[in-house]
Amino acid sequence: MMETRRSLLEKAKEVLLKQASEGEIYFFVTTCSEDKRGKVWQTTGKNFERAWIKVERYLKKYIVFPKWLKIEFVDSWQEVTADEGKEAFQKIQRNNYFRYGVKFKKDNSFTFMPEEIVGNALLVPHQEHSIVKKDARLQLDEGNMRGYIKRKYQKGLTNPFVSFDESWSFFTKKGIFIEDNKIYPLETEQSGQGIRKIDQENQVEMLDQAIYRGADFLVNQITETGKFVYGYFPAYGKVLRSYNSVRHYSSLYALLEAYEYLREQGTASEEFLEKIEQGLTWGLMNLTQISDGDYYVAEWLKDGVELKLGAQAMVILALSKYQTVTGSKQFLPAMKKFLQGMKSFIDETGATTHVLDEHLQKKEKFRIIYYDGEALFAIMRAYPLVLRNEWLELAERLMNHFIDADYQRYHDHWLSYSVNELTSYVPKRKYFEFGVKNALENLRFIERRDTAYPTMLELVVAAVKMFSRIEELDLGEPLFSSADFSWLRSVMEKRALHELRTGTMWPELAMFFAKPETIAGGFYCRHDRCRMRIDDAEHFLSGLINYRNFRDFSVQDIQELPNEPTISLKEEEPLAVSVIIPVYNREKEIAECLSKLAETTFDKSRMEVLVVDDASTDETVQVIETFRNEFDHLKIIRLAENSGGASVPRNIAIKQAKGKWLLFIDSDDYVTPHAIVDAYNLANERESTDLVCMPYFRAEESSRAISRSAFIYPENVSGLDFLDTKLYNSLNVVGKMVRRSIIINYEIEFPAEIRVREDNWFSMRLYGVVREIAILGNQKEYYFIRDKDNVSLSNYRTPPRDAAKIFFTVFQFIFGLDELSSARKADIMAIYLNRYTKMIKRGKYSPDRVLEKTGQYLSLLKQSPYIDKESKQFIIDLYDAKYEVTE
Incomplete structure (x- = not known):
């Protein structure tokens, strides 16, 4: 074992020495062997050899060689004043996208790599930041900084910021990661910085690793009951306690895709399939409502029961995929009953209602565009298992509605999936036209998107498949040019590499978070506190597996593809x-x-x-x-x-x-x-x-x-x-x-x-x-x-009922914004109530309707400095029941 260690470190030294410059060197050594945050040790030396001796001595302390080992050195320094440093943080548009390490003291006592900053949330966005906005305006978090300094340096500081120098240093680094006796050089570019280098030479190997690890991660989120662990905020080791029926079944669908792929590779296990079956059974037992013999996926929420079109689609997808993959018809009767329930969400024109209540009445006409494409895709995946024309007719009704309503402007990956599936049975030109527009009209945005975005990979892979089929058909005038198709394939390749580099929780990144073994191999959303939900994992898995199945890596090199068509x-x-x-x-x-x-x-x-x-x-x-x-x-x-x-x-x-x-x-x-x-x-x-x-x-x-x-x-x-x-x-x-x-x-x-x-x-x-x-x-x-x-x-004079409806629907919208503080929500709505109080009070039932729809949150407006006297009294009177209650 010692010889293996010695030879491994010799190889590591050789790789690092080729990357290093002459002169003084600054090393970071990060080790991790269990499910707790990795330990970071740092040292310096007048030259590489002297510093390396210290590294070897440090590693000799480990009787068992670390499971994960990362050795890095500083490649470049940039001195900044403290004010310049804070300004640099403020300019960052997305959370966790500051890519430099920071040395806060010249004596090296407070020095943190970028991964330490992210893994310990040392930089956080401003209080009202929303992930949909590029305005993170990062700032140092005193509490998180205090906690990490105590863990890393064993120093208890009441206010760590007063210990920092007035002059800081930003730095970049190079290095290697060692796992299972294999050395991985690390990426230095901003896309994928600090994780293993992924390029054309090792893309297939890394893609397979990501799929194997990702499938293992997601299936292990299924508990003994069959319910998933919904997700994590890994910097804090926090488990997400909420749940979502759509994502329960969509994650099982992705796992069935993974099982199918692993079985073809000869690596699938029976335990893997058994866990999927547990998940399906738990969902059917705990998320099902039966109405007039039809089945519906139901969620029991505080404000009542919700039947969601997206969940209805996903259970059908999961059950049909199970039968396709295994050949077993054990879930076929249930799938048919869910399929019958689908009709309640779709009218005679093909228009959909996204959310029903437990009585099958409309609760919410539209929630999110994904539901519509999911519905069509589910029907088409179920169709070959039931072979009844009514379902093909329903699918076409949906598709025709999508065309009439210009749904291609949404550029949704589920629409891409569903069009590809429908045209396999009904190859109408107008359906192909829709699919082409859905892909091409947003392609430049997809190509340039800086964050990981797995649904974009799903969209372009499905589109490439469809474009390939179109080339084999005689549809008259071409629907796209050869340049368009080349560009689409190029974007597919770029997105696949980008998702591997920026959305995969490789162990060399996981080791900096609270519970590395729990999260390693999963997938994450960096700009949302490195969130790791089951739907993040399912989209990455589906995208990567579909890409891997379609792509013939020996045929075409990525660099041979043009970046985009020539346009004016x-x-x-x-x-x-x-x-x-x-x-x-x-x-x-x-x-x-x-x-x-x-x-x-x-x-x-x-x-x-x-x-x-x-x-x-x-x-x-x-x-x-x-x-x-x-x-x-x-x-x-x-x-x-x-x-x-x-x-x-x-x-x-x-x-x-x-x-x-x-x-x-x-x-x-x-x-x-x-x-x-x-x-x-x-x-x-x-x-x-x-x-x-x-x-x-x-x-x-x-x-x-x-x-x-x-x-x-x-x-x-x-x-x-x-x-x-x-x-x-x-x-x-x-x-x-x-x-x-x-x-x-x-x-x-x-x-x-x-x-x-x-x-x-x-x-x-x-x-x-x-x-x-x-x-x-x-x-x-x-x-x-x-x-x-x-x-x-x-x-025209505003009817009180309309005034009430405007106010409480806006209230629900504003109070539903996670990115706003409670105080700001109250201030905004207090201003609006000042405008609407008189109009609402004119109605007999309107005041009580407002109270019913806003509930306890309305009382928050009383504390706002923006509330006027009349509106404040109106709130008091509402809670004192001075207005007649609506029957």
Whole structure:
């Protein structure tokens, strides 16, 4: 054993010596042999040989050679002042993406590698950070720093920061990792920094390792009962206590894919399959509701029972995959009953309802886009096992609805899976067209995404499979070019490497967390506190296994693939602004609106205009057509039936918009020539600006309110927090330029069921999630507003029931945001209640309905410094039952 150790260290020395420079050297040695955080030891030497002697002496203390051993040395130093260091932390956009080690004292007493910083959460994002926003603004955590200094250096410090020098050093490093007597050189590039180097030469080996380890990790999360350990926050060794029926079955589906792959490799065990069967049995016993003989996946929550379309799809997928893989029909009767239950979620047009209550009544029309693709995929995977045309007809009904509703704009991996499956049985050109758009229209984003994102790999692998099939079919005109296909394959290769490097919990990273043996081999989301949920593991596993099964590594080298097709610069540049205008029977007003817009000084090649006609009966559409030559990108969208308001037209336009920024204009208003240029320039002054507001002006004889109190600034201002503005007096959306990604990420839509104050519904959500607001100065005219608002009907008095509904649905939205503190949520809603108290109080049942929907959280608003006297008394009266209770 000692000879093996000696020879192994000699080889390690040889590898490290080739990487090292002459002169003084700084070594880190990290060891780990059990399920607790690895031990980091550090030393220096005047040269490599002297320092290496110290390393060998240190390792001789280990009677048993460490299970995992990492030896690294500092490659470069950069001195910074303490203030410069803190500023560097603040500039980091994503949590856990600071890639340097830090030496806080010249005597080396407080020096931490990047993995130590991540594994011990020494840098944390600001309190209101959300993972969907690139605004981590990292800062040192005093408590975590104190705890780790005590563990590493055996020093108890009340305030460690006062012990730091005024001058710090950032550093990079190189090194090796040893596991099972094998030496792995470590990656030095930011993507995958600090983990084993993965390149073309060892990609197949590392891919297989990731699949084997990942499958072992996920199956070991199934407890003796059959229920999963839901996940971990590994820096703290914290187990996630929540649960999710969708992810229970989707994880079992991924494990069945893994079992199938391992069986083909000759490495699958019976115990592996038995655990999957335990998971299926637990789900059927504990997550099933029976209604009229049909089966539904049910979750019993505090506010009632939920039957989710996604869970219904996933149980069908898991049970059908089990039969396909094993040949056993033991779960076939149950699968058929779940399949029958699927009909309750899909109407005769193919439209879906995402969440039902226990009585099969609609609870939530839409929750997340994944559910729809999952449903179609599940039906198609079950179809060959039941072979009844009704299911193929239902699948086509869903698919046709997806096409009519432009679902390809969601670029969802489940849609990619489902289209590929459906076209195996029904190879219609329009279905293939949908699949091609679903893949190609978002491919540049997929290629450039910096974080691990396994569903993107799943999407492109399924798309490559479909593209390969299309090439074998005669579908008439080509659906894509050879350059498109080459680019798609190139992105597939890049994503596969990227997921291996950035999302796999290799042991050389796991050893820095609280329970390394528990988490090693799993998969993680770095920017969400290195979260490791079962759904993270299932998506990585499915993506990597499908990629491994499809890819023939001997045929084509990654470097032979072009990065992207050759396209013109104009096509490459994304549109900057999308102007959205709903219109109904306004032939004269829309002419003036578009004439004024055509005078804009903004570059029209970077602007699109989306005019949505709500089934006008006059000459409105013909008037709009005359402006075709005035704009580079004019899109006219005609609705077949009048929707009764601006909400539906605006929602349709948002879904089709391509601009980075959205600007809302009403058809009977207009903007001045300089408005868009000024707003766009102000929007881009600060990276964190999400909303730019234009002051309004009106005709001299007009009595229309124009929210002067919200636009009090003579000059442009930016960096505003909503709480510091008076935008609660400007809850309409016109004249507002908003970052489109905010609306998409938070799924903010206008309400189709409310005809008044629909702008309030939208803006009150928007103000709650934007990072910073900018307001144009009021010395220039920007947005002309007419005397009457004929589109949104907001000149009608608000029914109390609608006011109550707007308030409590916004309340539920704001209080459902994990990224906001409780105090901020209360402050935002206190401001809104000040505006809505009088309207709500007018209704007989509305006050009690608000209390019913907001519950105990409403009382938090009383503590807010923003609450006014009337609203505070209103809350007190509600809790004192002074309003009649709704029956």
